[in-house]
Amino acid sequence: MAKATTTIRQSLNYQSQHADYFAANHALFNRVVAFYVEVIQAHAKVLDLSTKEALTALETLTHATSKKQSPVVPLTEIAPDIPAYFRRAAINAAIGSARAFFSSLKKWRLRKEKHEARPARKGKKKPFTERPPVPPRTWNKSVPLYAGMWKERSGSSILLKVWTGTCWSWIKVCTLGRDVPDGFEMGSPTLVRKGQRWWLHTPIEKTFTAPQKIADQIITTETKICAIDLNLNEQLAVCTVQTVEGTILATRFIGGGREIAGFRKQLLGRIARNRSKTGIIAEGEQDNADLWRKIRNADEQIAHLVSTRIVQFAAEQGASILVFEHLGTLKPEKGKYSRRGNTKRAFWMKGRIFNFAKYQAWNRGIITSKVNPRNTSRACHRCHALIVRYAQGQPESGSTPGTPLCLCPDCHMRGNSDRHASLVIGQRLIARSQEPLKEKPPAPVRRAGRESKDSGVVLSQDAKREEKPPLSQARQGDGNGHGTAQGRRHRMGTPPPSIPTQLRLFSE
Ligand SMILES: [Zn+2]
Numbered sequence: 187m188a189k190a191t192t193t194i195r196q197s198l199n200y201q202s203q204h205a206d207y208f209a210a211n212h213a214l215f216n217r218v219v220a221f222y223v224e225v226i227q228a229h230a231k232v233l234d235l236s237t238k239e240a241l242t243a244l245e246t247l248t249h250a251t252s253k254k255q256s257p258v259v260p261l262t263e264i265a266p267d268i269p270a271y272f273r274r275a276a277i278n279a280a281i282g283s284a285r286a287f288f289s290s291l292k293k294w295r296l297r298k299e300k301h302e303a304r305p306a307r308k309g310k311k312k313p314f315t316e317r318p319p320v321p322p323r324t325w326n327k328s329v330p331l332y333a334g335m336w337k338e339r340s341g342s343s344i345l346l347k348v349w350t351g352t353c354w355s356w357i358k359v360c361t362l363g364r365d366v367p368d369g370f371e372m373g374s375p376t377l378v379r380k381g382q383r384w385w386l387h388t389p390i391e392k393t394f395t396a397p398q399k400i401a402d403q404i405i406t407t408e409t410k411i412c413a414i415d416l417n418l419n420e421q422l423a424v425c426t427v428q429t430v431e432g433t434i435l436a437t438r439f440i441g442g443g444r445e446i447a448g449f450r451k452q453l454l455g456r457i458a459r460n461r462s463k464t465g466i467i468a469e470g471e472q473d474n475a476d477l478w479r480k481i482r483n484a485d486e487q488i489a490h491l492v493s494t495r496i497v498q499f500a501a502e503q504g505a506s507i508l509v510f511e512h513l514g515t516l517k518p519e520k521g522k523y524s525r526r527g528n529t530k531r532a533f534w535m536k537g538r539i540f541n542f543a544k545y546q547a548w549n550r551g552i553i554t555s556k557v558n559p560r561n562t563s564r565a566c567h568r569c570h571a572l573i574v575r576y577a578q579g580q581p582e583s584g585s586t587p588g589t590p591l592c593l594c595p596d597c598h599m600r601g602n603s604d605r606h607a608s609l610v611i612g613q614r615l616i617a618r619s620q621e622p623l624k625e626k627p628p629a630p631v632r633r634a635g636r637e638s639k640d641s642g643v644v645l646s647q648d649a650k651r652e653e654k655p656p657l658s659q660a661r662q663g664d665g666n667g668h669g670t671a672q673g674r675r676h677r678m679g680t681p682p683p684s685i686p687t688q689l690r691l692f693s694e
Pocket residue numbers: 566567568569570571594595596597598599
């Protein structure tokens with residue numbers, strides 16, 4: 187069984203005085219946490235126990251019951267009538283923090299011992315100057331609401347039990363945002379402050395049968411693969427879905443690259459100008475914090491949007507595998523600060539899109555894989571000959587990296603370069619999984635040298651596992667294959683350039 191976890195974040199709609207209640211509740215919770223951390227420091231042995239036993243031990247130390255009237259350090263000194271579940275949430279938070287602190291203290295002691303055990307060189311020994319970790323002096327933990335601290339949860343509202351500053355009271359708040367989806371199990375919600383507003387975060391979890399391994403999926407002909415080519419240009423991602431047998435089912439272009447690049451470049455330019463005006467940058471302090479934050483947020487948002495669309499597209503098409511190419515390394519670019527910084531960030535965004543997509547795909551039972559990026563944009567996906575890349579209106583010769591169109595001189599395949607690259611990526615995964623032991627015959631692309639379109643390349647043995655099929659077979663397929671289902675026009679970007687119909691792939 188596999189687990190999918192995520193967090194539902196709902197903003198809350200409440201009366202204005204409730205914000206004060208939440209703040210009071212938050213402050214009380216952190217006072218209780220601080221109290222328990224002190225108790226733990228005084229009785230450090232409790233940390234040797236399991237978390238559950240530690241919780242019981244700490245309750246015995248601090249809480250009066252009918253059996254034991256006077257605890258050693260009564261919690262009632264902090265506040266009377268703290269509900270049991272509020273107390274337990276605080277104890278668990280305190281145990282977590284205390285464990286973290288003591289383990290870093292232990293590591294520090296080990297480092298110190300190691301330093302002192304080392305023999306002195308040249309007579310004089312440097313003293314160990316690293317400071318020991320200190321326990322936190324202030325606490326700002328969000329309040330988890332265990333069962334009993336909330337009730338009557340519906341899609342749009344929830345009742346929360348909070349400390350108002352004078353008493354414990356149930357208050358009703360409206361929740362905005364998505365509801366818990368079906369099939370998920372809910373954990374304890376947490377009351378979180380973001381700026382001036384209060385939010386409710388609920389972790390949710392689903393268990394499902396783990397998807398089969400890629401090698402096992404590839405043997406069944408029904409398996410569909412969604413291959414994605416990530417780019418630094420306008421088409422941030424180009425996805426194609428193909429069957430294991432090589433029938434191309436659908437393509438989608440996800441654009442928006444130009445817009446985000448323009449936005450980023452503008453801000454980077456502003457940062458550069460600001461820096462040149464002041465002339466100095468303070469050490470250990472972020473300059474132009476607002477501008478950097480804007481860039482970060484925009485990048486993050488686009489990466490989320492693009493990855494969501496990739497996974498949605500794959501799910502719509504019934505694909506059970508996502509495949510990307512390894513990102514390789516970024517080739518440093520020349521130019522202004524804003525240009526260099528922009529390319530670097532566009533490159534980082536590719537990594538983020540991959541990570542987000544991988545996580546989201548897993549939650550839908552789709553596995554993600556990576557293949558060698560070598561020559562994905564240079565070898566024909568039908569006959570593996572070296573392709574010609576060109577732009578509209580340019581002579582159809584040579585191979586200019588980054589140009590939008592491609593043409594195979596051998597089999598006359600024509601198409602969009604990025605879409606073509608995604609087809610090769612998909613094929614590479616199929617070829618790798620189906621015939622992992624076969625040696626690769628010398629392919630013409632080898633002559634092309636060792637570069638890829640926009641970056642340096644991580645070489646792995648994947649490329650060696652490819653096999654070139656007889657050309658006649660590939661051509662035979664042309665007459666009876668499926669046409670390309672053109673991806674729908676996307677809101678984010680411009681419609682993709684017209685693409686000639688692609689026919690069957692080689693591996694049949
Ligand atoms: Zn070809």
